[in-house]
Amino acid sequence: MSRKITFLTLFLWLTAVTFPVIAQQKADTTYTFRFVPREDMFYVPWNGNDTELARLLECIESNKATILDGKLPLYVDGYCNSLGSETENLATAKIRANRVKSELIIRAEIKEENFITRNHATEGDFVTVRMTVPVKETAATDAEAEARRKAEAERLEAEKRAEQERLAEEQRKAEEARPNTLADTPSETKTPTDYHLSLRANLLRWATLTPDLGLEWRICPSWGIAVNGSWTSWSWSDKDRRYALWEVAPEMRYYIGEKKAWYLGAMFKAGQFNYKLSETGKQGDLMGGGITTGYRLRLNKALDLDFNLGLGYLNADYEKYEVIDGVRVRRGNETKDWWGPINAGVTLVWKIK
Template sequence: MKKHLTFLILLILTAATGYGQSATSDADSKIVTFRFQPGKDMFVLKGNETELTRLYSLVDEYHGRITAGELPIRVDGYCASRATEKANLHTAYLRANRVKSELITQKGLKEGDFVTANYATAYNGDKDVVVVTLRIPVKKETAVVKEEPKTETRTETKPEPQPTVKEQPAAPVTEPVTETVPETPAPVRPYHFAVRTNVLYDAMLLPTLGVEWRINTDLGVKLDGSLAWWGGEHGKTMKVWLLNPEVRWYLLHDKRFYAGVSGSYGEYNIYKYMVGNILSKDTGYQGSLWSAGLTVGYQLYLSRSFSVDFNLGLGYVRSEYDSFGMTNGVRVYKDRDKTKNFWGPTQVGINLIWTIGGHK
């Protein structure tokens, strides 16, 4: 009885072990973990470089199956460092979206390529992480069953048995295996168009509005226009219009840094009104100017639709002007047909950008 019981237990254990192996062998989970700073939801590259590179490699390898809906990417946000459960869930939600935005921007994926969940708990002791999981189906090997050689015996009427003739097994036919190479996704424009305003010029009472057309991932064309039409008591005035075209080349992996070629042309009439008050306390200027130079800048992404653009231009500026003073409310000219040429800053800006179209 004991022998039978022992045999039954061993049989059950063997079946359970075989079932567990078959359940786990159907898919190989690739897990990538990103760590966040406690209480913050911004995705910081420092400290996550290795994991991000590994995730990029996996997405490149299985990009075709991901976009076809065969292999969704699971993104789980975990946060347990905030004061309340609601705050933890909200932070986990924002962090998961940061990671998804990075893949949408850099790898051309869509929202439908992800399965997202958020938890107000820690993950393996880490309170501030986002875990990305790809369950890669394991290729099942087909077992080749060898046919046993058939034995044919011939029985004759003679009393002595005849020798057995064995047939040789046919050689297995192997079919060529075609290796599928994952397609490399085409680069995606971060956006198609952008509407922008320079908040530095706006603060100096020189309202500025511009547009940018992103031709492709690397090239963009921008045009800004500024207009001020102010007047006040005692002859104070600031009447300025200015156009600033620019061609930009976006550089590096994330296409946020850029260099460009820009120019500008405009006319001005200023006296003691904001900009005029900065230049001189008792002299006004009326004339035109143009400039040409190089620009550099960097775009800081705030969300899918908004960014902040920091830029600086250096080059050549030429201005032709008349200068004047005011006596009893009447302009008295001091100099006529003067020119000013210098090398230096041609533009500076902190621009708020609203992007339209594309994937950021």
């Protein structure tokens, strides 16, 4: 009987001594706080950070006296590998670690000297806080912490791979969309495609008191059809002097160059005239044609200046006459041919449609 009592007493004593150690070995002493990739802000309610913070604060409260005495330091490790260089990653890891420490200093009322901090440009985007207790109490806890750390590293690696795949997919879509973007971007030197109708006025003709108006239809950016007409009738010295004229000049133009400013063309001209600037007057018909060239100077969206010159052939068939006592007296016929300039103008062009 005495041997049974002795054995029972020894068993109860061993149970009383071992149970707290086992309970302490199961204590979780590593806490992980996750951060958004490429950012350093500590979001407490995000991704389980609030739960981890509550567990850590409870553990600190249980060991606060030992921590404040400097016997139980808190090991803080900051991690970042989502930025472009090691320098940027280390700087961000440092900021993250400091934000977590500031949260603990405020909430748990501990001090900066109670932490041992290290920063890493590897593994992922998180901060760990670890509390190391005496070895005799953590024989099982270290193995559990290592297993938990390994599982956490695997999870972070999976998140990293998913983030890399997402970025690769975004880059692929951006590259596919880039040609369309370039195609939609207007070029400063793009050839205009607005085919329009223009009203024309040759300012040189108007300067000689010869009203001149015309139209031009741009069939396409390279081709245009223009028609100009002039008419005037002046007399003075009791109708002894006279200057009268009408002309019509259709023209086909081909615009060249990237901006379609220069052009070459072909013109036909016909009309009648009555000039009496001296004792003998001339009245008759004219007809001819030739090639034209010119340059369109853009003034604004609606107005251009057209500088043009025509070279070719004109034939004039006319009668000569004199005026005696208010009666025209015929003095014969003449025909003249002309090779050279047949047209010139500084024309104001107004795009009306």
